[in-house]
Amino acid sequence: MDMTDKPIDNPPPQEAPEAEGPLPHEAKDSPRHEAKGPLPGERRTRLSGAWTAIVVGLIGLVVILIFILQNQQSVEVSFLAFSGHLPLAVALLFALILGALVVFAFGAARILQLRRVAGRARRQGHDATPPAE
Numbered sequence: 062m063d064m065t066d067k068p069i070d071n072p073p074p075q076e077a078p079e080a081e082g083p084l085p086h087e088a089k090d091s092p093r094h095e096a097k098g099p100l101p102g103e104r105r106t107r108l109s110g111a112w113t114a115i116v117v118g119l120i121g122l123v124v125i126l127i128f129i130l131q132n133q134q135s136v137e138v139s140f141l142a143f144s145g146h147l148p149l150a151v152a153l154l155f156a157l158i159l160g161a162l163v164v165f166a167f168g169a170a171r172i173l174q175l176r177r178v179a180g181r182a183r184r185q186g187h188d189a190t191p192p193a194e
Contacts, residue, residue, distance in 0.1 A: 125154070128150055129148070129150040129151070129154070130150075131150075132148065133150070134148070134149050135147065135148055136148075136152055138152045
């Protein structure tokens, strides 16, 4: 008899039941004893988001600075009617900025297009979102 003919009966894994109330070694004011939720200082605020952005930005600037310092050799750059010599890193950073501007322009155009379509649909009294099936 082939093993593939029989269905395999694997019971679902048993989850450990959660303990109700504090354990004997926990104090009554322990986080486990209180309602579930963020503890003081754990929730996200605008200030914590700003600090995170500053730290990430500073790390990014250090990486860019290292990149520029390691790529000082001069290269000839030609773009449309412009031509000149620049350090390699600066030329690459200009290319990065130009690419980011192109992406931003296409993204902004798409957002404006979607806003116009949604505004037209609102004025006509239609729901802007398709109905759920």
